[in-house]
Amino acid sequence: MLSTAIIVFREVLEAALIVGIVLAASEGLARRGWWIGSGIAAGLGGALVVALFAGAIAAAVSGMGQELFNASILIIAVIMLGWHNVWMGRHGRELAKEMNAVGRDVVAGNRPMYMLVAVVGLAVLREGSEVVLFLYGIAAAQQEQAGLMFTGGMLGLVLGAGMGLLLYLGMLRIPSKYLFSATSWLITLLAAGMASQAAGFLAQADMLPTLAPALWDTSALLPQKSLLGKLLQTLVGYTDRPMGIQVLFYVVTLGGIAVLMRAYGGVTASKPATAVAAEI
């Protein structure tokens, strides 16, 4: 039972942490519970469908369907996270000026929420389908112990969700004037980590060169499979033996989002009313 709990816990941890970050990023928005709840529900539904077609997905693209599927989901999530950050960077200040509650809901709520809801849904879908396959396998293999195993699975699920909740509550302790930039940074790091994971999957499928099998090896210091390693993997993209291509994707995504936030984000910030001369 305990081993089942641990396996499920590891699988749901990433999705739970992402939900925690999204909760913090959407703090104060109207109806966000409904939004995020529907993202999770859609992800769970999707996970069942993916588990149902897992055989077909695995066999697709000359046996590399699983890798491509994972990479595609991660890349879409990276684009959405980046988009959300750029959009929020651009409209965050307008938002602060907009005191009208309805206007604020429209400006702040809808568009980035779609992105974040989709990211939550995709994360739940990706991790959830593996949990479904795992639990299904248990049910098929060990009928007499299935009940106990499912209890373990649920325990793992609750523990994983608890970690997400802890992250959310922790982020809420950040003073609200820093919360926005804190969540922006976390989302950027999350996206960079996902891009690096996606590169890993594409290299697994031999669709990208690895560039270098392992740029460094910190597996003795902090194994990726340990709890802390797994936490850091999700939050900042930690990998104990990263391929060259993973580091490249990480850096390009991190830099790309930062540059886009700068280029598209701060334009409205300090525009003079009529004419202002500034000395450089």
Next chain:
Amino acid sequence: MRMICIYILDMDNGAYRKFWELENTVHHCRTAQPETLLNKSAFARTAILGLSLLGVSAWLIFGLMPVSVAADILVYSMTTKDGHFTPDTIEVPAGQKFKLVMKNDGASTEEFESSDLHREKVVMPGKSVEILLGPLKAGTYGFYGEFHPDTAKGKLVAK
């Protein structure tokens, strides 16, 4: 040298124009976005950006696909059954690409996972998956079954 930047509101299109002045010569440097078009153009630009990123990833996924279809590649087989790999050690050539076919003869799902090899792949009961590997440096590479971490352990020895 003194450089002065001046913003002037262009009444025709509502745009701020920015000039920089260098030793009494005024050069036009850039036009800022018209305030009124801000939201739409930002949306359009991000949409274009998103689409081009999608395009790039689609190109990566589909454009590079033929590369992975190698004609003659060494194939090794292994079975997994409810938490055990048979055989649990396979000797493979170093410096060469090869394929590991993992068949699941058991009733429970397994996930082939290896930090040494950078691989993770779910194997459903009654199915088999192909894992592309190499070229590996000579050495021992451990792997395990994520869904049976206590018993499912194996290794590849590259020589």
